[in-house]
Amino acid sequence: MKKLFALAAIAAAAVAAHAQDFPGGKPVTIVVPFAAGGPTDRVARDLAEALRKPLGGASVIIDNVPGAGSSIGAAKVARATPDGYTLLLNHIAMATVPSLVRNVPFKVETDFEYLGIVNDVPMTLISKPGIPASNYKELSGWIAANKGKINIGNAGVGSASHLCGLLYQSATKTEMTPVPYKGTAPAITDLIGGQIDLLCDQTTNTTPHIQAGKVKAFAVTTSKRLALPTLKDLPTLDEAGLKNFQVTIWHGLYAPKGTPAPVLKKLNDAVKVALKDPDFIHREELLGAVVATDGRIEPAGHKKFVIDEIAKWTPVIKAAGVYAD
Structure with a gap:
């Protein structure tokens, strides 16, 4: 028994010494x-x-x-x-x-x-350039008028854009055709080219294209508007009418x-x-x-x-x- 206590004490001392030295170079x-x-x-x-x-x-x-x-x-x-x-x-x-x-x-x-x-x-809800909508209310009307015909891209199953798209469809009670890609870059390329309709993706990926006017941006998914100069005029989905929708x-x-x-x-x-x-x-x-x-x-x-x-x-x-x- 004394030997066990001694071994435990040695082990505890070793842990303490390691913790004190961490990261030790x-x-x-x-x-x-x-x-x-x-x-x-x-x-x-x-x-x-x-x-x-x-x-x-x-x-x-x-x-x-x-x-x-x-x-x-x-x-x-x-x-x-x-x-x-x-x-x-x-x-x-x-x-x-x-x-x-x-x-x-x-x-x-x-x-x-x-x-x-x-x-x-934060995430942004964006669309291809040709959609006949200039704000989220008009986008919602366009989605309702084209029920069953709309597709939404993502960067692959489990990606940020895939998750945002799932939650968006669940919150709006709409069904869209998912179009998975091997990454965000090809998804945005096809969005700009009009091959897909919508994308909900991270500001890290969408901001340059929003800034360049290559896609339409409708809202951000945060509880408050973003302070970023390029996105400060975008409303939140909550204030645009989709209450309590937040994804980061x-x-x-x-x-x-x-x-x-x-x-x-x-x-x-x-x-x-x-x-x-x-x-x-x-x-x-x-x-x-x-x-x-x-x-x-x-x-x-x-x-x-x-x-x-x-x-x-x-x-x-x-x-x-x-x-x-």
């Missing part, structure tokens, strides 16, 4: 469960840069592990050694993967430690379950410092993203938010009967 890896160059990858690289200083100058590197609606990369982090050196940056997929992917190899609620929401990326593509940071509490505190403290970094805020604004400042930057607030989002998206996805694998 070793690199911290942020796994991004999507391909390099996409919106989530860009957010991760911005965050990595902002985290270096509050982590004592440690290197923060990005590891892109795409596939299966983000579940491959997330599973890699769930299985990683819980020492703080392997983290996950994921978006709304953390709330939708349980419904979108069969046989998910982890449990979102129990296999991760929550380190804080990083940002929110948020990003959060996670560690494997069992990461020592002192290490988690250091990581969360570093995140909160990074979110106040003027350079990080500016880079996120250029992406059309809003840096988080509310209670979701705390681990408990982050976890509650994700659980609420799972409850929000599960019935919408199950009703649509779609899967990402």
